[in-house]
Amino acid sequence: xxxxxxxxxxxxxxxxxxxxxxxxxxxxxATLYWYQQILGQGPKLLIQFQNxxxxxxxxxPKDRFSAERLKGVDSTxxxxxxxxxxxxxxxxxxSLVGLAGALRETQYxxxxxxxxxx
Amino acid sequence: xxxxxxxxxxVSVSEGTPVLLRCNYSSSYSPSxxxxxxxxxxxxxxxxxxxxxxxxxxGINGFEAEFKKSETSFHLTKPSAxxxxxxxxxxxxxxxxxxxTFGTGTKLQVIP
Numbered sequence: 001x002x003x004x005x006x007x008x009x010x011x012x013x014x015x016x017x018x019x020x021x022x023x024x025x026x027x028x029x030a031t032l033y034w035y036q037q038i039l040g041q042g043p044k045l046l047i048q049f050q051n052x053x054x055x056x057x058x059x060x061p062k063d064r065f066s067a068e069r070l071k072g073v074d075s076t077x078x079x080x081x082x083x084x085x086x087x088x089x090x091x092x093x094x095s096l097v098g099l100a101g102a103l104r105e106t107q108y109x110x111x112x113x114x115x116x117x118x
Numbered sequence: 119x120x121x122x123x124x125x126x127x128x129v130s131v132s133e134g135t136p137v138l139l140r141c142n143y144s145s146s147y148s149p150s151x152x153x154x155x156x157x158x159x160x161x162x163x164x165x166x167x168x169x170x171x172x173x174x175x176x177g178i179n180g181f182e183a184e185f186k187k188s189e190t191s192f193h194l195t196k197p198s199a200x201x202x203x204x205x206x207x208x209x210x211x212x213x214x215x216x217x218x219t220f221g222t223g224t225k226l227q228v229i230p
Contacts (some may be wrong), residue, residue, distance in 0.1 A: 042220035109162040
């Protein structure tokens, strides 16, 4: 079974530029998560999708971050404009079960995209 | 509100000795609890999870954890550390409204 795919793996940009990350979850997985992991910290949930609807985006900085999950499959996370403090690893994860069971389901993580903002 | 506290940022053990990584949680709901491991330059992988069934949960690679509601704890243990266990370990709580909260992580060092 193919795992969660993410691209690019690394990205270096200057502050105020824009950047986009792409995630392809495991086939058939209803729930998709984006996390931000700053060096030395645990992952912080940015947004959770259930199919193509948003379940939780309470920690997403909506003035600069946006995310979408077209057709309930692939997802993109965008930052515009980027700030120095956005330097982090952006992790995508997916889980199989839908809304009612998502709490108890194993999340499968991609390798992450390492972003450096200069 | 929901939170998870990993009491040690770094733990160092000798190979062949027991491992204990501590985790305390706070949740207004009956939580699900997870331990994930992150090896250097690799993705996060599930070690084990508690979802209101047996309180003693066995995971991969000889790890286990015990859910203690009275102590709001979910400590991770392994009887004998192996060099390949060196990694960062995250305790995760998932409670009401589908919120997922990661701890800050514990880096495990295994000394030969």
